[in-house]
Amino acid sequence: MSEPNISHYLCIGCPLGCRLEVEEDDSHDIVEVRGWSCKKGERYGREEHTDPRRMVSTTVRIEGAALARLPVKTADSVPKGEVQAVCEALRRLSVEGPVKMGDVVAADVAGTGVDVVATRSLG
Amino acid sequence: MITRRPSQIHSVYDVVVAGGGPAGLAAALGAREQGAERILVVDREPEAGGILWQCIHAGFGLHHFKEELTGPEYAQRYLEQVLENEIDVLTDTFVADISRDRRLKLMSGGDGIKAIAARSVVLGMGARERTRGAIRIPGTRPAGVMTAGLAQKMVNMHGYLPGKRVVILGSGDIGLIMARRLTLEGIEVAGVFEIMPHANGLSRNIVQCLHDFDIPLYLSHTVAEIHGRDRVEKVTVAPVDEKMRPIPGKGWDIECDTLLLSIGLIPENELSRQLNLRMDPVTSGPIVTSTMETSMDGVFAGGNVVHIHDLVDFVSQESLLAGRSAGLAVTGQRPPADNIRLSPGENVAYCVPHTISTDRPHTVYFRVRKPLEKCSIRFGDVLEKKLGYVFPAEMVTLKVQPKFLANFHGDALSVDVVPRD
Numbered sequence: 001m002s003e004p005n006i007s008h009y010l011c012i013g014c015p016l017g018c019r020l021e022v023e024e025d026d027s028h029d030i031v032e033v034r035g036w037s038c039k040k041g042e043r044y045g046r047e048e049h050t051d052p053r054r055m056v057s058t059t060v061r062i063e064g065a066a067l068a069r070l071p072v073k074t075a076d077s078v079p080k081g082e083v084q085a086v087c088e089a090l091r092r093l094s095v096e097g098p099v100k101m102g103d104v105v106a107a108d109v110a111g112t113g114v115d116v117v118a119t120r121s122l123g
Numbered sequence: 124m125i126t127r128r129p130s131q132i133h134s135v136y137d138v139v140v141a142g143g144g145p146a147g148l149a150a151a152l153g154a155r156e157q158g159a160e161r162i163l164v165v166d167r168e169p170e171a172g173g174i175l176w177q178c179i180h181a182g183f184g185l186h187h188f189k190e191e192l193t194g195p196e197y198a199q200r201y202l203e204q205v206l207e208n209e210i211d212v213l214t215d216t217f218v219a220d221i222s223r224d225r226r227l228k229l230m231s232g233g234d235g236i237k238a239i240a241a242r243s244v245v246l247g248m249g250a251r252e253r254t255r256g257a258i259r260i261p262g263t264r265p266a267g268v269m270t271a272g273l274a275q276k277m278v279n280m281h282g283y284l285p286g287k288r289v290v291i292l293g294s295g296d297i298g299l300i301m302a303r304r305l306t307l308e309g310i311e312v313a314g315v316f317e318i319m320p321h322a323n324g325l326s327r328n329i330v331q332c333l334h335d336f337d338i339p340l341y342l343s344h345t346v347a348e349i350h351g352r353d354r355v356e357k358v359t360v361a362p363v364d365e366k367m368r369p370i371p372g373k374g375w376d377i378e379c380d381t382l383l384l385s386i387g388l389i390p391e392n393e394l395s396r397q398l399n400l401r402m403d404p405v406t407s408g409p410i411v412t413s414t415m416e417t418s419m420d421g422v423f424a425g426g427n428v429v430h431i432h433d434l435v436d437f438v439s440q441e442s443l444l445a446g447r448s449a450g451l452a453v454t455g456q457r458p459p460a461d462n463i464r465l466s467p468g469e470n471v472a473y474c475v476p477h478t479i480s481t482d483r484p485h486t487v488y489f490r491v492r493k494p495l496e497k498c499s500i501r502f503g504d505v506l507e508k509k510l511g512y513v514f515p516a517e518m519v520t521l522k523v524q525p526k527f528l529a530n531f532h533g534d535a536l537s538v539d540v541v542p543r544d
Contacts, residue, residue: 010330015514016496017326037511054331057179057193058307059279066124066169068282071179071195080335087307101199119179120195121125 004031009048013040020045053077056086060105062122065097071119072105078112085110098123124170125202129163129211132229132237136161137453138446139227139241141218141394144173145435146426146442147247148201151210153446154245158454163211163239165229171205171212172198173249175435177276180300182327186436197435221394225421243421243449246395246409247442250388250427252297258386260292262349265356271297271385275304284308286381290358291315292346296324296433298385303332312338313377316360318345318367321494323516346382347374355380388431398422405473406430412461413479415445416452423449430475430488433518437488441475458483463528468537470495472515481528487521489538497543502527503536513540 004023011018018041021034033045047053055077059069078086089110099105099118106116137159140147143166151164164171175183178194185191188200205212216231225244229237252270260268267286275297277283289305291298294317302312315333320343322329333340341360347369348359361374390408392400400409401418408429409417416423425442432438451457461478465487474489487502491513500508500519506527513519519540 010326010334012325012327012330014512015326015517016512017329054335055181057181058304059179059282061282067280069278069280071176071193071279073179073181073193083335084307101196119193120176120199 007049009045011036011041011044013038013044020048022046022049024049052080054080054083056083057119058087058090060090061094062099063094063096065099065122067122070095070097070099070105070122072116073119074109074112075104075115075117078109078114082110082112086112086116090116125172125199125206126170126212126214127206129213132213132234132239133161133163134238135240136163136242138162138243138245138449139225139239140164140245140247140446141221141227142166142173142247142249142428143168143171143212143214144247144249144426145175145198145201145438146249146428146445147171147173147245148205149439149442150245150247150423150425150446150449151205152201152208153443153448154243154450154453155208155210155446157447157450157456159243159450161211163213163241164205165213165216165218165227167215167217169214170202171214172202174272177272177279178300179279180304183435186434187439194435201439218394221398221422223398223419242453243423245442245445245449246417246422246424246428247426247445248391248394248428250431251391253384253387253389255384257389260346260349262358263351265349265351265354267351267355267381268349269381269383271295271301271383274381274383275301278304278308284310285383286310286355286379288313288379289381289383290346290360290377290379291383291385293317293385293387294319294322294324294329294340294342295385295387296328298383299324299328299332301383301385302338303336306336306338312336313379314339314341314360316341316344316346318343318363345369349382350376355382358382388427390428390431392428395424395428403430403473403477405467406475408475410477411475413476413485414448414451414458415441415476416448421449421452423452430473430490433516437518437520440486441488462534463531464535466535466537468501468539470513470540471538474538479523481525481531483525485523487523487538489519489521491515491519491540495540495542498540499543501537501539501541503531503533503538505531505536509543510540 175198425445
């Protein structure tokens with residue numbers, strides 16, 4: 001039998017910041033999540049290990065407005081590995097004011113299937 | 124910009140609110156709710172909303188709106204509500220002076236100086252960031268040393284990047300958020316240095332702002348010297364001893380062109396001091412009653428000007444109360460005066476409000492001095508509440524119902540946080 005495959009995570013559920021260990025077997029199935037002090041921690045460890053996702057908030061260039069940048073966010077979370085690609089795609093984007101809060105400024109950003117929306121009205 | 128210039132500036136208002144950030148906006152709505160008619164919010168920026176506009180990340184509103192919003196979304200929701208309620212918001216204007224009889228001097232580039240009077244005043248000036256001078260970092264004085272919040276405003280609102288290679292001092296949430304923000308904008312963040320043996324920010328930010336981007340966090344380390352003539356060229360960082368002094372000979376240099384400081388906030392109380400309000404030396408804010416009234420009749424305060432909050436939701440909640448009380452003072456419906464003084468006891472740094480009454484429920488906010496697990500809050504001998512953990516970086520909230528005080532006849536209560544056996 002090979003060495004157990006263990007990954008480490010810091011739980012983000014509360015300020016305790018439990019240090020979690022996720023052990024998986026050779027077929028990458030989770031055997032056990034250890035180190036949590038509540039059920040939220042166990043669930044977080046499982047999700048962070050199998051499918052880590054992040055909300056992305058950044059800004060895009062805006063023309064014809066009182067400010068140079070428009071704050072935006074992904075309407076849903078994207079895979080953690082796609083965060084840089086999302087920001088890269090948005091860096092090339094420029095929108096024309098006025099814009100309303102919630103307007104879609106980029107659909108299906110970087111092929112993630114997730115839209116990017118304005119988080120304020122500006123114009 | 125979300126703004127509407129008032130059609131005229133009246134000479135007398137029911138309630139004038141100094142500051143249009145989250146505290147001021149909530150206070151104005153509270154005053155309206157309690158029947159105040161003429162309400163004016165004064166803000167020095169071109170648009171009310173305060174720091175929220177530049178805090179483009181999510182994490183706001185979970186308590187208040189029951190959903191996770193970004194800073195701008197939180198600001199816009201509040202600001203639109205204020206404007207819908209026909210509350211006057213005067214931007215680009217500074218409250219230069221408040222007198223003891225509640226006459227205010229307003230100052231702006233367009234209108235010069237204007238004198239107005241108010242039946243009630245709410246102080247909502249918020250806080251400002253501590254700067255290099257507050258911690259006296261040795262070295263030269265080049266460009267490129269700035270607070271994390273200033274860099275945040277430059278990047279998120281005006282579209283300027285502060286430098287190419289950055290070192291961040293302080294692991295408060297703004298510093299961590301900026302480490303991620305700058306990385307996503309293509310700037311190299313060489314590391315975050317924290318003088319305390321523990322991180323100051325939320326573990327969520329440690330993970331999502333530092334770990335996600337392999338940015339190192341050095342605990343018990345500080346910036347010992349700044350180098351560079353015109354622009355920052357490098358900083359010397361070093362581990363610190365138990366008295367938080369850099370250990371000689373253990374430091375090393377990091378080349379960078381920018382040093383960001385995320386080393387805490389100071390309540391902005393120039394107006395409070397001009398008014399000679401009684402101040403709490405621990406919070407650096409005014410001493411307040413359970414209605415958020417300061418030591419001066421008719422002058423109320425809420426939000427970071429009273430004590431530094433971790434969450435904007437609590438700023439809104441506290442300031443809504445300050446505004447409601449300001450409104451009630453105008454309509455002559457003040458609740459009964461407080462009769463119990465709260466005193467911070469074991470492992471409690473401060474309590475807000477400083478006094479409470481026995482006739483109605485109160486929310487008491489306080490901060491502990493050191494972390495504890497499995498502990499109890501003791502509220503004199505009338506109330507005990509068990510907690511799984513407490514941390515200095517996380518404000519503790521305690522609801523006190525009048526029934527707990529029914530058999531209490533003293534005039535002071537000690538608030539203690541003690542370990543459970």
